[in-house]
Amino acid sequence: MELLQKLNILSAAAKYDVACTSSGSMRKSTPGTFGNTVSAGICHSFSSDGRCISLLKILMSNCCVYDCAYCVNRVSNDIPRATFTPEEVVDLTINFYRRNYIEGLFLSSAVVKNPDYTMERIIKIVRTLREEYRFNGYIHTKAIPGADQRLIEEAGRYVDRMSVNIELPTSEGLKLLAPQKKKETILGPMGFISSKIAESSEDRKAFKKAPLFVPAGQSTQLIVGATPDHDLKILKLSEGLYRRYKLKRVFYSAYVPVSKHPCLPANIKPPLLREHRLYQADWLLRFYGFSADELLDDNHPNLDMQLDPKCDWALRNLHSFPVEVNRADYESLLRVPGIGVRSARRILAARKVGTLDFPDLKKLGVVLKRARYFITCKGKYYDRIKMDDVFIRQNLLADRSQMPDIESGDYTQLSMFPLLPAAPTSQDIFASITGEM
Amino acid sequence: MTVYVYDGSFEGLLTAVYEAFYRREKPDKIIQRNNLQMDLTAQYIYIDTDKEKSERVYNSIREKISVRALQNVYYVFLSEVEEAGTLIYNYLKFGWKVGPKVDLHMADDRVLTVLKIRRKVECEVHKMMGFVRFRLLEGDIYYAPIAPVHNIVELLAPHFAQRLADQNWVIYDERRNLAAVYNRREWVMTDTVPDRIPESGEGELLYQKLWKEFFNSIAISSRKNPKLQKRLMPVRYWRYLTEMQ
Numbered sequence: 001m002e003l004l005q006k007l008n009i010l011s012a013a014a015k016y017d018v019a020c021t022s023s024g025s026m027r028k029s030t031p032g033t034f035g036n037t038v039s040a041g042i043c044h045s046f047s048s049d050g051r052c053i054s055l056l057k058i059l060m061s062n063c064c065v066y067d068c069a070y071c072v073n074r075v076s077n078d079i080p081r082a083t084f085t086p087e088e089v090v091d092l093t094i095n096f097y098r099r100n101y102i103e104g105l106f107l108s109s110a111v112v113k114n115p116d117y118t119m120e121r122i123i124k125i126v127r128t129l130r131e132e133y134r135f136n137g138y139i140h141t142k143a144i145p146g147a148d149q150r151l152i153e154e155a156g157r158y159v160d161r162m163s164v165n166i167e168l169p170t171s172e173g174l175k176l177l178a179p180q181k182k183k184e185t186i187l188g189p190m191g192f193i194s195s196k197i198a199e200s201s202e203d204r205k206a207f208k209k210a211p212l213f214v215p216a217g218q219s220t221q222l223i224v225g226a227t228p229d230h231d232l233k234i235l236k237l238s239e240g241l242y243r244r245y246k247l248k249r250v251f252y253s254a255y256v257p258v259s260k261h262p263c264l265p266a267n268i269k270p271p272l273l274r275e276h277r278l279y280q281a282d283w284l285l286r287f288y289g290f291s292a293d294e295l296l297d298d299n300h301p302n303l304d305m306q307l308d309p310k311c312d313w314a315l316r317n318l319h320s321f322p323v324e325v326n327r328a329d330y331e332s333l334l335r336v337p338g339i340g341v342r343s344a345r346r347i348l349a350a351r352k353v354g355t356l357d358f359p360d361l362k363k364l365g366v367v368l369k370r371a372r373y374f375i376t377c378k379g380k381y382y383d384r385i386k387m388d389d390v391f392i393r394q395n396l397l398a399d400r401s402q403m404p405d406i407e408s409g410d411y412t413q414l415s416m417f418p419l420l421p422a423a424p425t426s427q428d429i430f431a432s433i434t435g436e437m
Numbered sequence: 438m439t440v441y442v443y444d445g446s447f448e449g450l451l452t453a454v455y456e457a458f459y460r461r462e463k464p465d466k467i468i469q470r471n472n473l474q475m476d477l478t479a480q481y482i483y484i485d486t487d488k489e490k491s492e493r494v495y496n497s498i499r500e501k502i503s504v505r506a507l508q509n510v511y512y513v514f515l516s517e518v519e520e521a522g523t524l525i526y527n528y529l530k531f532g533w534k535v536g537p538k539v540d541l542h543m544a545d546d547r548v549l550t551v552l553k554i555r556r557k558v559e560c561e562v563h564k565m566m567g568f569v570r571f572r573l574l575e576g577d578i579y580y581a582p583i584a585p586v587h588n589i590v591e592l593l594a595p596h597f598a599q600r601l602a603d604q605n606w607v608i609y610d611e612r613r614n615l616a617a618v619y620n621r622r623e624w625v626m627t628d629t630v631p632d633r634i635p636e637s638g639e640g641e642l643l644y645q646k647l648w649k650e651f652f653n654s655i656a657i658s659s660r661k662n663p664k665l666q667k668r669l670m671p672v673r674y675w676r677y678l679t680e681m682q
Contacts, residue, residue: 003647004646004647004650007647007650007651007654008650008654011650011651011654011655012654012655014655015654015655015656015657016657028599029599029600029602031602034600034601034602034603034604035600035601036599036600038566038596040563042563042566042567043564043567043669044567044568045567045568045652045670045678045680046665046666046669046670047652047653047655047656047666048656048658048661048662048663048666049656049657049658049660049661049662049665049666050660050662050663050664050665050666050668050669051656051657051660052669053652053655054567056651057655058651092647095640095644096644096647096648098571098573098579098601098604099570099571099572099573099579099644099648099679100567100569100570100571100581100597100601101570101648101679101680254660256657256659256660269659270659270660272660346543349541349543350541350542350543350544352538352541353535353538353541353542354542354544356544359544360544363543363544363546363549364543364544
């Protein structure tokens with residue numbers, strides 16, 4: 001089979017894997033090797049779905065022995081099959097890298113023959129890249145669930161990041177849609193990798209030259225919308241993964257129907273807005289000091305589709321507002337809708353040389369459209385603000401930036417508040433007078 | 438209105454700042470010669486670039502304000518925004534007044550505009566680290582034409598000298614006729630560019646074709662979002678992107 005055709009099949013088969021980050025690793029270029037990595041990561045292109053292309057994301061093979069219902073590559077699916085030879089993968093990676101098309105390689109694979117065999121083939125490729133070609137760019141591989149720990153450990157010495165995809169957030173989901181996979185076979189390698197990472201970073205504290213082990217950490221992916229799991233369950237799972245296994249990232253992937261199966265929702269549009277809200281909530285967990293239980297609870301198990309999770313949280317916790325910008329600590333500033341990590345830091349810095357007023361905040365990058373309901377400057381509110389959740393909610397909803405550049409499709413979700421009428425309300429008229437659109 | 442005119446070099450700009458402190462007529466604007474649009478009501482003072490004076494300003498920024506401020510000034514200079522000279526002058530005047538803490542005054546317009554422009558330049562550098570596309574020419578040279586908004590070739594070169602250390606490469610800014618040239622040991626900036634670019638080397642077209650194939654097949658068609666794509670990868674860069682041809 002021609003290389004072009006193989007690349008077509010095996011990159012198309014890899015496209016549902018979300019992770020394409022090249023961050024978190026700092027390989028310096030050294031004499032005799034080529035390539036390096038940049039800790040912030042670099043996006044090299046953006047495909048027509050708006051997703052970043054950073055790595056050559058391919059499957060080594062799509063000839064799978066498993067039959068997971070949600071997956072295109074399941075054995076029972078009638079699709080063209082292909083397998084790269086190690087030389088082909090190496091050649092593509094190096095020639096793409098030398099032209100600055102990519103940051104490195106993302107190598108995944110269907111399970112060929114058995115997990116050990118697949119893992120061995122993956123190792124062969126990454127070993128060739130690192131040892132024979134002295135490639136020092138970014139490599140991300142999958143740890144194939146069920147593969148021997150020794151193999152996973154060996155691969156970990158060559159790569160920057162490893163990931164094991166959980167895909168379905170609950171064991172019931174797995175039982176239903178991926179009967180050959182078990183929670184244990186997924187979490188097992190994850191725990192193993194995380195303990196190895198901890199070990200290696202300890203070693204490196206003592207000896208600078210101690211070998212690297214997965215320096216950019218682990219990530220995983222959850223499919224959203226293939227099973228009826230609530231957002232609360234998904235976020236709790238992510239939170240656990242961040243805390244327990246020290247994962248660097250959990251990716252969420254809106255379920256794109258790739259097959260007809262009685263257990264799968266048929267003909268739905270990918271729930272892109274829900275995916276977006278989950279990412280927002282994920283950021284709140286990782287950078288804003290929130291816990292999953294604060295964002296959602298059993299009476300309110302799904303993220304609000306109309307408002308971002310931080311606004312939604314703030315509205316349910318009006319008692320912790322307003323926050324005085326000139327005095328509040330970093331943690332409280334971070335919890336204000338419209339203030340992010342960057343603007344909170346800027347506030348702390350700018351406060352050292354003077355007191356801040358609303359126009360100053362705008363210059364520092366605070367989104368006053370949202371923040372103004374929740375803050376005071378020098379003890380004063382912004383204009384005429386009512387500390388009332390309905391009032392604030394309606395004003396926030398008038399803000400178009402609440403809805404990202406994605407079609408929400410016909411996807412609707414239960415919300416604590418009824419949908420607001422589209423016709424102008426008295427609040428809208430009030431808002432247009434005060435200019436607070 | 439008094440306008441200082443400098444020759445467009447960084448030294449020229451710093452000399453103008455120097456003169457602004459020692460001459461009796463203080464400038465309202467400091468403008469680069471090429472951006473000059475004569476205005477009858479204005480008084481133009483042409484500044485001769487002076488190495489010694491510019492060095493004194495350079496050292497004074499570093500010692501009395503901060504290294505960071507010096508970087509800010511240089512980035513704003515490279516941004517080539519029209520008012521760069523005037524913005525830098527105002528920023529420095531304020532900087533010499535308040536000292537090393539100048540960048541904490543983020544709500545002050547003199548500081549804010551400078552920091553914003555610096556961020557823009559840095560953003561473009563970061564984007565171009567990804568968007569530069571080399572093609573392999575005969576004679577084993579990797580060649581990448583670009584046309585960035587800001588004058589950033591010299592900021593990109595160190596990155597590629599690290600990363601592609603064992604390749605010969607040229608990054609050529611078509612808009613400014615400037616190139617960074619690297620010979621596996623060191624890189625230099627040059628504005629003498631050969632009029633004929635050698636043909637593509639053997640195999641080059643195959644990898645371009647493979648890359649385009651990959652680029653197209655990695656997209657999920659049911660998630661198509663051209664607006665997002667254009668926001669993250671502005672159309673002005675597409676001309677030089679292999680995959681967008």
